[in-house]
Amino acid sequence: MATELKSSKYRCPQCGAGDFSVTTTQWRCDACGQAFACASGIPRLFVEARLGSQDRKLRDTFYDGLFGRLYQVMMPAIVMPVRPLAMSWPYWIAYGVVVAVLLGLVVGLVDALASGAFALAGLLAAALAVAGWLLSRQRYLLHLMWVAVPAWLSLSRKPYAPPESFAQVHERVLAPLRSAGRRLQVLDVSTGSCNSLYKHGWMDLDADYTAIDLSETMLKQGSDMMSAAGVPVDLVLGDAMELPFQTDSFDVVLSYGAVNGLTDPSKAIAEMARVAKPGGVLLFLDEQIYDAATAVERAYFMKVLSSHNVIHRCPVETFPPTLTDVRVSQVYQFYYICTARKAA
Ligand SMILES: C[S@@+](CC[C@H](N)C(=O)[O-])C[C@H]1O[C@@H](n2cnc3c(N)ncnc32)[C@H](O)[C@@H]1O
Ligand SMILES: [Zn+2]
Numbered sequence: 001m002a003t004e005l006k007s008s009k010y011r012c013p014q015c016g017a018g019d020f021s022v023t024t025t026q027w028r029c030d031a032c033g034q035a036f037a038c039a040s041g042i043p044r045l046f047v048e049a050r051l052g053s054q055d056r057k058l059r060d061t062f063y064d065g066l067f068g069r070l071y072q073v074m075m076p077a078i079v080m081p082v083r084p085l086a087m088s089w090p091y092w093i094a095y096g097v098v099v100a101v102l103l104g105l106v107v108g109l110v111d112a113l114a115s116g117a118f119a120l121a122g123l124l125a126a127a128l129a130v131a132g133w134l135l136s137r138q139r140y141l142l143h144l145m146w147v148a149v150p151a152w153l154s155l156s157r158k159p160y161a162p163p164e165s166f167a168q169v170h171e172r173v174l175a176p177l178r179s180a181g182r183r184l185q186v187l188d189v190s191t192g193s194c195n196s197l198y199k200h201g202w203m204d205l206d207a208d209y210t211a212i213d214l215s216e217t218m219l220k221q222g223s224d225m226m227s228a229a230g231v232p233v234d235l236v237l238g239d240a241m242e243l244p245f246q247t248d249s250f251d252v253v254l255s256y257g258a259v260n261g262l263t264d265p266s267k268a269i270a271e272m273a274r275v276a277k278p279g280g281v282l283l284f285l286d287e288q289i290y291d292a293a294t295a296v297e298r299a300y301f302m303k304v305l306s307s308h309n310v311i312h313r314c315p316v317e318t319f320p321p322t323l324t325d326v327r328v329s330q331v332y333q334f335y336y337i338c339t340a341r342k343a344a
Contacts, residue, residue, distance in 0.1 A: 052263025190258030194222035
């Protein structure tokens with residue numbers, strides 16, 4: 001049986017209307033009749049043909065692929081040169097094992113060829129070919145192999161003191177929200193595993209949560225995590241560049257680690273501004289390198305951390321004029337947080 005969802009926060013990606021007839025397997029727009037199938041009860045509120053080419057490519061090869069399935073392991077591995085050893089040592093051990101195995105294969109191959117053990121040489125060459133094929137498909141891992149140690153050495157020589165820390169930026173935004181005195185609507189764009197939405201203080205608010213992502217693999221992890229934590233959240237499969245939400249719907253619009261990698265980052269920011277209520281706040285984080293970076297740190301940034309991105313810094317000059325109080329804080333060597341307010 002279908003439930004009627006009338007004049008909701010949702011917006012039909014086909015015609016812009018807000019009324020849907022909802023079942024567990026599909027949402028049908030009352031105005032244009034377009035049906036949107038659900039994946040595990042989560043509506044797919046986007047039109048496949050309208051996705052940007054970069055977004056489709058990243059979803060299909062990255063977030064719905066190996067990287068997305070192993071996201072909880074891959075992400076900390078990629079950032080291990082920036083993290084304190086106390087947090088990242090298991091990844092350094094895994095890295096050491098992988099490098100030792102690869103070197104062992106090369107040495108073994110040379111040795112087998114030199115001693116005429118051609119069957120063994122064939123086996124070792126096949127193993128190396130498989131490793132080479134895997135690394136060529138995940139280029140950032142190939143580059144991580146050679147740049148991890150030099151980047152770590154370079155970074156550990158000079159600790160970074162941000163003008164405003166990650167925690168301070170969050171507190172600046174969260175403090176007035178905690179005393180808002182009314183129930184807030186919070187949206188997390190490109191929420192992935194819902195990790196950042198859950199972790200950075202947003203759960204302390206008196207709020208309803210909505211979270212959107214394009215990848216089923218990633219959003220399934222978010223759904224599992226939020227259910228395990230007992231946090232009700234409206235999950236949507238959709239496109240950050242065409243948010244399926246009505247204009248002026250949210251008090252807070254967040255996004256962590258996604259904007260720079262979208263086909264059109266400026267369009268996504270304009271969409272985040274559109275769905276924010278007048279007076280609402282935007283906060284988003286992504287990759288941007290600090291001014292004092294060394295050559296090896298730049299190589300690590302461009303070849304590993306920011307390698308899948310379309311832009312490599314906050315595109316502040318393209319913000320819509322509705323955004324005021326714009327502040328960009330370089331919170332870590334390789335990450336900025338941008339905060340802004342939609343004009344009231
Ligand atoms: C690096 S992950 C960040 C996930 C999460 N925000 C976090 O902090 O862990 C980037 C996310 O952006 C999502 N994404 C990529 N293109 C998107 C698009 N066009 N619309 C919505 N989400 C998108 C990916 O599926 C992925 O989950
Ligand atoms: Zn419609």
